[in-house]
Amino acid sequence: MKKPRQHTGRTAVVLAAGSGTRLGAGANKVWLPLGGRELATWSFQWLAQTELFDRFVIVVHPNEREDARAILKRHVTVDVDIVDGGKSRHDSETRALEYLAPSIESGDCRLVLIHDGARPLAAPALVRRIVDAAEECGGSLPYLDTAHITGAQPEQRLVRVQTPQVFAAEPLLDAYRRAARDGFEGSDTSMCMEQYRPDIAVKVVKGSAQNLKVTYPQDLVMAEHILAAQSFSLK
Secondary structure, eight states, rough: OOOOOOOEEEEEEEEOOOOOGGTTSSSSSGEEEEETEEETTHHHHHHHHHHHOOOEEEOOOGGGGHHHHHHHHHHHHHOOOOEEESSSSSHHHHHHHHHHHHHHHHHHHOEEEEETOTTTTTTHHHHHHHHHHHHHHEEEEEEEEEEOOSEEEEEEEEEOOOOOEEEEEEHHHHHHHHHHHHTTOOSHHHHHHHHTTTSSSEEEEEOOSSOOOOHHHHHHHHHHHHOOOOHTOOO
């Protein structure tokens, strides 16, 4: 039986409409097996475990809608709305936000989390930190330090941005509508917000190395090892 939703004003969106061609699996990587179930379903496990969200959305390729419905029914304990994705990540985000627009405009949805379905190991503790920061500031995202560059200029810190990324819902919808008007496409959610709503403060929080993105075959092997080491009990 699916868990009933308690109203929190927060919605979690998982993007799963990509092709995953670099993995070389001949199929969308988010539906590949990981730990005895399809990769994308793990994101909903951790998101539901936080009990922070009253609505869940997955964005899928239109041809995979019915398969996604069956997979979610088998493995996910919360109801998930299914939205057809677009030709790019940004387009898929736009479609998800337009789907949520009535709830956002009514004030029912206050905060939106957008997560890459190819990152199956975003643990509940990380999600909670990001949501708490976004509630405080208006936006938040996780990062990892990658390197430091020294030279004539002061040292610059390089960071690798991860998902999930969380933003206040109304400014987020506004940013994507402005982007659609201008034909702008960002590489991730924060880029669009930076372009169109720089008035929204974004707090970065320390990400996690285990929150890896499955892009190449070795990433899938690593994810299996992490799940086995954690005994399927990420906190």
